[in-house]
Each structure stands twice: as structure tokens, then as C-alpha cells.
Amino acid sequence: MQLKCIAIDDEPLAIEIIKRHISEFPDLKLIQTFEDAISGAEFLKNQKVDLIFIDIDMPDITGIDLVRSLSDKPMVVFTTAYKKFAFEGFELEAIDYLLKPISIERFSAAVQKVLDYAKYKNAESREETDASIYVHSEYRMIKIDLKEIQYIESMQDYVKIYLSNIEKPVLTLMSMKGILEKLPPSDFVRIHRSFAVAKKQVLSIHNRKVKLKTAELPVGNNYADFIKEWSK
The missing domain is CATH 3.40.50.2300 (Response regulator)
Incomplete structure (x- = not known):
């Protein structure tokens, strides 16, 4: 077409x-x-x-x-x-x-x-599932493969999306709530007021710290249920 x-x-x-x-x-x-x-x-x-x-x-x-x-x-x-x-x-x-x-x-x-x-x-x-999302960054539309997302960091009106295949995070004008609405809840979860992670990227959890390949992130008091869920 x-x-x-x-x-x-x-x-x-x-x-x-x-x-x-x-x-x-x-x-x-x-x-x-x-x-x-x-x-x-x-x-x-x-x-x-x-x-x-x-x-x-x-x-x-x-x-x-x-x-x-x-x-x-x-x-x-x-x-x-x-x-x-x-x-x-x-x-x-x-x-x-x-x-x-x-x-x-x-x-x-x-x-x-x-x-x-x-x-x-x-x-x-057509309500087909897609393994990618689009966000705006550096004045352009950027395609992001969901499998490459490690974690997301909230910075007031912006979020940083940290990817496995790109060293520099993608910065986009969006709230944490907004970005999570674009992502499948079965694969991504908020663990802190400032952080959300891809569940498959979590290597371990110890002392309320989530260990990923490239970062260690805190689990907030209001999100402690994630630890029990992940441990099942």
C-alpha cells in the first residue's frame, strides 16, 4: 500500500x-x-x-x-x-x-x-503484539526492540531507557507511567519510584538490590512485592 x-x-x-x-x-x-x-x-x-x-x-x-x-x-x-x-x-x-x-x-x-x-x-x-515500541528522542522517532531494554530510569518529565545493544541510554520526554503503558506488564515491572526493569534482565536480588548485567538498582518500600514474585 x-x-x-x-x-x-x-x-x-x-x-x-x-x-x-x-x-x-x-x-x-x-x-x-x-x-x-x-x-x-x-x-x-x-x-x-x-x-x-x-x-x-x-x-x-x-x-x-x-x-x-x-x-x-x-x-x-x-x-x-x-x-x-x-x-x-x-x-x-x-x-x-x-x-x-x-x-x-x-x-x-x-x-x-x-x-x-x-x-x-x-x-x-489490528491489535497484533509487536516486539518493539517507538519513542521520540533527539528530535526523531526511535524504534526500540523490547528484548534490548534492561531498565528504565525516571527523571521528572523524562525517562532514560537503558539498552543492551547501545552504550548511551535513550532519553525521551515521557513519564514513567507513560512508558510502562507502552510495555507488556508481563515483561516489565516497576521496582522503585525512579526505576523499572525488564524481568528477564534480572540476574539476582539481594538486600533489596536488583542486580542486572550493567547496574544494581534499589527496590523501593512500595514495590517490595516484586522480590517475592521474582523468587517464586
């Missing part, structure tokens, strides 16, 4: 580059382009699309304001010549963020993320 997409950018050359890049991918069908955000917004009021490639910095309405105004948001890939706009795009949960001039290699990587996420959401709508 092709993904219907549009491109919105006030620079004609940028539109031509996006059109040329899209033509390289049979999974994408470009149905319209717009050189101003107002025309794009009007089109989106009456037409449903799967994906928008949209410039952030436009004179009438910014790409960020346009996307924020949509009640039914499609997947979004932001494009811009200015890196300073990245964080606002991150807040809107864009699939990716492309810095101009956009190479075909970088565009291809963004399209692969779009296709992977579309497949994930389609499976989710």
Missing part, C-alpha cells in the same frame, strides 16, 4: 528536490505540493493524507503552527535550514527532522523510519 503524501515549502527549489526524492520511492505517492502554508492547511481540512513533508520556517504560518493546528495529525517529516527549530518539532512528535540541503541518503533514512512506523501503527490497530 502506498502512503499518500504532500509537501509544503515556500521555496520552489526545495519543493523540486522533495518531489525528485519522493519519486525514488514506490511506497510514497505525492498527491500535491504547496508553496505556502495557508494553501496546504486548507487542503488538509478536506483531504486525508498519510505523511507531510513540511518546511518549518515559512512567512505566513510556520510549519510547526500548521501541524499543531491539525486535529487529525498524519505522520510528519519537518524540513528546515535552521537547526534551532528542532526542539519544537520534537514536541510535535515528528517522525524525522531533515536539515537542508537534503541528500537522497538522508531522505532515504527518513522514509525508512516512516515506513517502519506506518507498519507498526497498522499492526497496533
